[in-house]
Amino acid sequence: MTLPPRPSYICAHAWEGVFAVRFGLAYKPFNVTRPPNDDSWLHKRYQYAISPTSCGLQKCVWCEFLEKHFKFSESECWVHGHTSKVLVQGVRGACPYLLREVRIKWQPCCEPSVSCKFGMYTTADDHVAHCIEGRTRILHVGSPNVLAMAKKCIDECVGNHRACQAIMRGPAPLPRRLIDCSDPLRVRILETDGKRRGRYVALSYVWGGDQPHHPAVLPQTILDAIRVTRALGMIFLWIDSLCIIQDSEEDKHRELASMRDVYRYAYVTIDAARTARASDGFLQDCQPLNPGVTLPFIGFPPVRRKPQGASGNPEIPVGTVYLDVPRSDTMTGVEPASSGKSETGRRGWCLQESMLSTRSLVFSPETLQLRCQALTQNIGGAGHLGQSDPPRLPDVILRPRRPIERGSDEWKKIHRTWHRIVEDYSRRLLSYSEDKLLACAAIAEMFSPALGPDYLAGLWRATLLRDLLWQRDEDQLPTSNQPGQHPQKDARAPSWSWASFDGPVQFLPRSETAVAMAEVVKCSATPQDEHLPLGPIQAGGTLVLRARLIPSLPYYDNDSERIELLPLARKYRDAPRCLQLYARFDRQVELLRNSLQGVSLRGPRELWMIPLVRNTVGHPDIQGLIVERAEESTLPATLTAQQGGQMNVYRRVGFCGNYWYPARDVAVFDRVPRVEITLI
Template sequence: MNGCEICLFIIIAIEKKRTHEWDPDDVLIFRNRPSKTRPGTTPLGIDVLEGSLSSGAAFISIHPYAEQGERLQLDTGPSSTCTVGNPAAGVIRRRPLQRDVKSKRVISAARGLYKECKESHKLCRYARDTVLPSRVLDLGTAEAPTLRLYVNNTGEHGEYVALSYCWGGQQQGLLRRRTLSNMENAIRLKSLQSTVRDAIEATRKLGFRYLWVDALCIIQDCDMDKDKEIAKMAMIYKNAAVTIAAGTAEKAADGFLNMELTYLPKDKFDVPMPGGGKGTVHLRAEAHVPEHALDERGWALQEFLLSSRMLIFSEYELLWQCKEVELRGVSGTGLEYLQPQENLPWSVFDEETESIFGDEDLEKRYTWRTIVEQYTLRQLGFKDDRLNALRGTTRELETLWRDTHRFGLWTKWSVELLAWSKRDCDGDDETKETSREGRAPTWSWASVNGRIRFTQMFEREDAVFQQVTLLEARVSRRVVLRCRIVAEDHVDPEIFEDDESDKGRAETCYDMDDSIDEVGNRPMNFLLLGTTREEGKRLGVATMVVEVLGGLFQRVGLAIFENIDVWKDSEYRSITLQ
């Protein structure tokens, strides 16, 4: 491949985005997108190079940056200047982006976006119940700032901000039974962690009086209060005026307002300048994907899902996102962003919105599978929170979907949702799993740690869940399936070993890293759940089970069969999984 380094950079960027063949006779033409600058800011110059084919189709955008050169006055006249240090700075408009998340300009822009969203965004309307949570921090007013815990015993209404952040270990200044009374009178700002202090400052700047922080609004040494308030978290984040996300703080002690970071694209090139010599230019051809410690935290996913509006204190800018506006800097003059979270159809959280897929059932299945797959990528400070950290979401969806959630599965799609595994998840979790957690039954993905994935959606379910009462569905750890089951010793072992077997091959994926830990010397059985398609092939999906006691079976893994004739002679029978 011939050409300069910049040409190579452009070609690589094009290859990442290309969706069709490029006609050899077509020409890629770059034009400078017109820029608007305010007096006193960077002078006019190259801002964004929009590349399009000569046929007119848009193709690629290149964002050039140049570090500031020094402007010197020349002796030839009062209006004569030159740039030294980096001549490219006289041509390129964009400069390294200095982090700014709290200046008056930025906060004013954030308040403007909130006002516009509140007044005109229909999709963001579901944050409509303004009853304050059970407890909030009362920050007082601009004229009389205070800091105390307000207990809402009377159902008082008011706008409040919710905080989404990483604990990163134990915190100081937590709400406990013995400190409740004192904190209702006053809270010493210095007793709080930096992230909470920064959230208080940001909330005041944004013009709000009340702030909800889990560590200070839930009694941390009272299990009854924790259970009650965790169950309300869906409504707390859903009804917050805005959620502040401390994106960059890895722990509560870090804070998020006072970081000093500078953005400059890593791809750097020396280019010849019109007046001779060379200047240095940094190029970016893709939207920036922010890297937030918060995006690795399990609890933060439901906070992200349920919040109508978010202000994210990111690496370089204060970002805004709501249900009608994709992730962007509040000022609109910084980077272009790509949301690292997979976009979900928000209509599933609003009972008045029609499905964007045209199939409500398909949309719900897709949404839940995506939530679980993203959630299990994240970390939890306490592994036993595997179900708790999604409880707010599941409570909300139970109401909207009119369905029952049970250990990570939904009644309507229970059979298909049994088709989870750690297949293709190798290397995602460095810790080896040798024993199953007791927090959930073996058929639930919540019984294991680390990342899980589902198979493709089913074409047809072969197994059927037997009906149970609502109480049994909520509390029982056992499920009964009417299904076909075949013992491993009735299956030709060749299909597990030979990729070229004319009988079709089968792939097994054990839940534990060492199958002997669960299977031991007990006979393996394959319970057919249903069929799906991958790469055009019709596949049978089976959960792998062993009998543990008197007709009770335990799941040990998942298997994918290319040939479902394995079950053709099997009769349907009732199997109890625990």
């Protein structure tokens, strides 16, 4: 078999090298087994040399693509046009020659390899469609044919996905109110008795302002949801703005308490992820994507039976494929193929609606997707790399409740998942900051059987010391008008809770060898509403620790936040001269830096460090909180009376820790006596 004729826009070096690899002419085919004890076999099979500035053509699409998406400093060989090595590896699917994606690795001289992954797809009628699994993304998301394809995918999920079947089998309990869409031109609110069972659709969307609460005046997003409901062969639809009486606080609290079951038992949730306002709708065509590059592709002849008497080699197809850049890669400078962002992915309320749903039909900015507990897929077969998927709830939480042994691997995985969810949630927007605990109450309720039962303003009593170790995430963008701070008035949570902080937070990786350096004496956080035990709390939540209280001094070192335990070093002669810990203050760096400009190390504020946990394996590290004394005017009346005039009440202002001091340096902490400390 010979290589097909070379297209005019590809240089001979690339066509006879990397493209011929796909055909199996230039190097060994894909099914060659790995030689024993040979780590370099893959590079030997697929490497070839290329010089982008001297490929022999004025404009080679492949060489131009490499030059565009792999940009480095002038000191490296790429910019100067010296010979570099490019590695292209095919990933096989169900068919021996079915490629799902292309991995492109550039290996500069004397440098580690740099990689970036590109989705690979083609059209359904292309000559090599039988070789390529990925298809072009659907743009006409509101067309009847596309909605019919979506219904088929949903039916496939209901009938064959075991993970989804384990969550919901058969008709589910109906919510208290539903929208009857049997006549799309005259919809009406249907009152159920709370005992009926059946199938219904739920809607997750961004209000983007006040919503009309009357069926006679409906925004476009709700009209589109009614249309999709009917296209899926369903009659009942649940929408919060219509199925909850917005003028009744009593009805709101009662319905919000059942929010978990509304989305969990919905047959499918319509996720209007592409619209920021209810008035916009979500069934309009998506904008076409700009592919990273369009390339020729050497396919393999389709497997067909030869007619009797036929002879000769089958024709070798050459088609067109597209490489789609799914995300920005800071190492290679690759820009995303589309700037579309999910609007529901930005909003705090929408997180629990997405996570609690067994399956969601997502009208994303780029295409139409079905997301369920088993997988995420683009309708129509387009490739999906899952770069924007929110975290999923563990299967064991969604299934019928069963005991989970505390401390088991399964239990630890659930606790880690909770931290990841809080991190995702903290990056989202809320129109009203007082909804911080309310908008994730349904998710907390799902975790309660495993991590509960006591839920304390976003933290669990069973893992309280570990949950206290959150910090400001400086790598994420702010999520409010005044980010990176604790609210000064009408605090929705005590300072020790992540829910008190306006801005993205992160938890440190869990250490299985960490030991506690503090003890929880008592903790209280009383819910505002008995119907929402895991929702907003009353003012005055307190935490009492028996721990070490160590005076500390804040300072900056090359724009990094730190605290210095100088008083501790002075008190004990055998302690290190200057014990320093890195710090992450809750307020924005600029605010703290301004308060310290031109000020000596003694600083304008008195701060203390409270060590909470210490790792005992390897290099010992300590993690804890930074606190300041609470002003008497901010104390609850009951707490002021209990203190009897003794101001021993503190407020959290940051997180601190170290990862580099030897054991002899941190052993001095054990010599500090423990005292009872009250945090508000």
